[in-house]
Amino acid sequence: MNYDYIIIGAGIGGLSAGLNLAFNHKKVLVLEKNSLPGGLVTTFKRGRFEFDASLYDLMDYGSDTHIGSMKRILKKYNLEIETLPIPYNIRIKSIDNHFDEVIKGQIDDWILHLEELNSGSISTFRNLLPILKEIHEALLALKKGKKNFEKDFPNFIKYLDKSAYEALLDLNLPTNTIHILGYLWIEIGSPLNKLNFIDFAECMYKYIFKRPVALLNKNVDLSLKLAKRLEELGGKIYYRSYVSEIKDEDNDKVVVLKDGTSYRAKEIICNVSENYVIKNLIKNNYILLNQKENARTLSMNCFVVYLGLNQSYQDLKLYNYRYYQFQNINSMANIKTMNHFYHHTIEAIVPNIVNESASPKNTTILILKTLYNGDVWKNITKENYYKTKELLANALIEEFEQAFHIDIKEYIEEIEIASPFTFARSVNTVNGCQFGPMRLGYDNSIHRILSYECESIPNLSFVGASSLFGSGVDNSFYSGYYITEKLLEKESRLKDE
């Protein structure tokens, strides 16, 4: 069977790519190995709880007043998602710094609070805001392919080759304020001295001006909505379709499934990582792809404990939406402590604070997460797998209880533990690194975008968390849109010639 485009993987990137192509009347087929769409944007049920596997804060969706790119693109397809605002309600603790603060209220409250902690924060932070805006606009111009856009955005050019840490120092923010502001690095996974300022600024911009939102319904509802619309627009999704090979045949690409069936298209878009594809799906050697992957560092490994608690969050005294504990608020120092199984960096989310319907009445969902840097999991085999998972989950729960003086254990009704192996199995991510290659040094999102044209391979593109824009549902979604826009442009250019 012949298609214009075949997309491998119905994750958010794949669905987004499929939507844009179907919307533009292309003959498109999405092949998904699981029986539901969404990849990690899915749910699982345990007892009376339905847990979201990954997405809690949807960035770049925005609101009616501050419309984000995802909302804008979905509108084109006549799709709208029900969302809830996420207020600033974060507790951050750092052991070495004896720091334990709550960020609450509005952005101005936050700035005042920073000023109280470190004088000089207020003016420098205010000066930072227009720079964030400028960089955001520069990125828009860059993505739209505007020529000579550099001259309009001097700060973009100035900070293009600077790390977030260097740039914030240059902008005279007090060092302690930089580290506090930078707590979000953990969501991206790169320390501030390796995270490019452009990437950092764009993330901050979305965070401050668009504000993250929560989905009113569960994760899988979003994935199914996208999938349904894709099919309404004429695209096809085949589930339970495990791709085993991509090969070249008479100027076409042929995608072979595990069961032997094959489909043909001019263009292939992979919603699996480049790393996975070159190792598992293609026999040819794309030297550039190999080199690109060999130069990279994979992101940290995520370990998640999903808890269904049999009390309300008020009764449990879980008053904050998010909790972070660092060994050291300085991300550069902190990440060095994360090369072992037992460290103190944890993150917790209480979805019920934002969404009362997250779990049944008088119950609470608590998600505990931590990250491991490097090959910490290399000695885990089937002999010690379950035991290790249990020990680590137990340690994580106890760490949370001790860090924030909140009792959890006796209220746990349901528990599920996801290790890097779980992520590797469910979405074929290499080493279970669900955030794809780390955004660091020469390989931040900005570098990938700038070099996209000269690094692209004929008829084979990549979308999703491992691709251009990095991890995060907003980035995955945007990658699907951006890549297909490029491909459609190329197609019409060729037609004109």
Place this chain on the structure above:
Amino acid sequence: MNKIEKVKKERKEIIADSSKKKPNNTHIDEEVAKQKSIYHTKIIDMKEETNNVKTFTLSADPDSDTPYLAPFKAGQYITIHVTINGEDTTRAYSLSSSPSEANKNKYKITIKRVKDGLVSNYMLDQVKVGDKLDISKPAGEFGYQPIIDEDNVIAIAGGSGITPFMSLAKAIMEGIYDCHLTVFYSVRTYDDVIFKREIEEINKKSKNVKFIITLTREEKEGYLHGHLTKEMIEPYIKEFNTILMCGPKELYRSMNDILNEFNIPRKSVRYENFFVEYEPQEKITYHVKVVMKNKIEEITCKNDETLLVAMEKAGIKAPSLCRVGECGYCRSVLLEGKVKMIGATLKKAEIENDYIHPCVSFPDSDIVLRLDI
């Protein structure tokens, strides 16, 4: 050179300096990370437990593409794939061996003959040592959860529901779990007792595991008699308890009444589902159109059989795993028609998008089903 060009050049140089070979940076264990949907095994031993029960020892087939087996937790099941008279079907059985046996690439399942049971009769009568058997990876959520469960574990087993607890008992004996387990095993007569010798041995040897057998239809010295009662269990109840149950639905009903009297909180009681029962008032045969990826098939389905069974009978290779509506492996979209679904664990969005689990769906009209295979 402008800065954009400079940044691009730097990136290009770093990439050009790295190895041209395919990346080789997988450091997590493949046997754990890449669990297969099918494992090929050989039956290496069969042991008669009672007249109607056999334990099968399965070993990874070294000549297949799965020369190893996946790890599992005590309480999990595997699903076996069999072809009987040309019909492909599956059945789920709890693993009865210790999880440590999986490290030696061995599993044990214990199968009891079910009256008119297609698969159990086949397994007990036809299968021989040396035969090949395809199985799923271990699945299921039932079992002991060390983080949240209490030190005092009371297991209630009815008939063949003893099997997951044999695995759990062995896991505790081997130090995999640190807890006290009392298994109340309710069975009709002495001759129906599965794992007799092993139970005796464990009772003699272990401080942490104790089996108490009650015979419901026979009186015998050294055994309790009759259905489980509050009085039988009471001496073993501590301040905090975890209750695990595996057996027929009637057992759960009667046990729930007893457990209520002990005030055991909801979070401390869990049970395994392995029966789907539905008796329609009037027997009707419906038409079912199955829309697959590259073909459409029209079949019939009686309203006292599940859509999954009807598809299997018609030769459609419908996927299945738990066969009790829990795991979602068979999920399909109901495009047209109505079904009676018994005990399916559906996500909210699945319900809103017309998903059904065919393994527990009985037709209530003619049906059009989308099944991507």
